[in-house]
Amino acid sequence: MNIVKATKKYEDWLGLHIPIVGRDLRLKHEQMAAALFPFFRATFYRWVQVWPEVCAELDRVPHILSVGDLHVENFGTWRDTDGRLVWGVNDFDEACVFPYTMDLVRLATSDVAGDTGQSPGDEAEGVGDGDFGGIRARNGGGRASICVG
Numbered sequence: 001m002n003i004v005k006a007t008k009k010y011e012d013w014l015g016l017h018i019p020i021v022g023r024d025l026r027l028k029h030e031q032m033a034a035a036l037f038p039f040f041r042a043t044f045y046r047w048v049q050v051w052p053e054v055c056a057e058l059d060r061v062p063h064i065l066s067v068g069d070l071h072v073e074n075f076g077t078w079r080d081t082d083g084r085l086v087w088g089v090n091d092f093d094e095a096c097v098f099p100y101t102m103d104l105v106r107l108a109t110s111d112v113a114g115d116t117g118q119s120p121g122d123e124a125e126g127v128g129d130g131d132f133g134g135i136r137a138r139n140g141g142g143r144a145s146i147c148v149g
Contacts (some may be wrong), residue, residue: 003046010045019033040113044069044094051102058101070103071110 001009014020031038047069052059067074067089074091 001049003043006049007043030077035112037110040110042070042074043073047106048098051099055101055105059099061099061101063097064100066100066103067092067096068096068098068103069099070106072114073105073110113147 011020011025027043032042033039069091070089074089075087076088076090077085077087080086
């Protein structure tokens with residue numbers, strides 16, 4: 001199934017569950033067509049469809065409760081109930097049980113899609129350094145790597 005068919009199928013399904021505002025959907029499609037990052041953010045349904053095939057090796061790991069649609073804009077600050085300023089993930093509308101690797105690969109991919117000016121390898125390595133630091137420490141300091149793309 002290609003992206004056009006997948007999008008139509010997803011939007012048809014969505015329309016069975018919530019009212020669709022045609023004007024808003026057209027705006028979303030325009031934003032998706034304008035740049036890679038908005039397209040990436042708007043197509044998590046497609047990511048889930050192709051993940052098992054594109055990242056088959058990374059799919060064969062423990063599945064845990066995950067953010068799902070994790071990307072660089074899903075982090076932010078807010079005040080907790082005690083008024084303290086905290087930072088972390090602020091969007092859980094796609095949370096589900098997925099391979100633990102999915103959040104890491106999706107975050108690294110969003111960093112690349114966001115075009116920060118770094119090479120894709122440097123961006124993915126930065127995510128890997130942060131997210132795999134604890135794993136490396138427990139495994140004798142070996143290098144961690146993740147697949148992007």
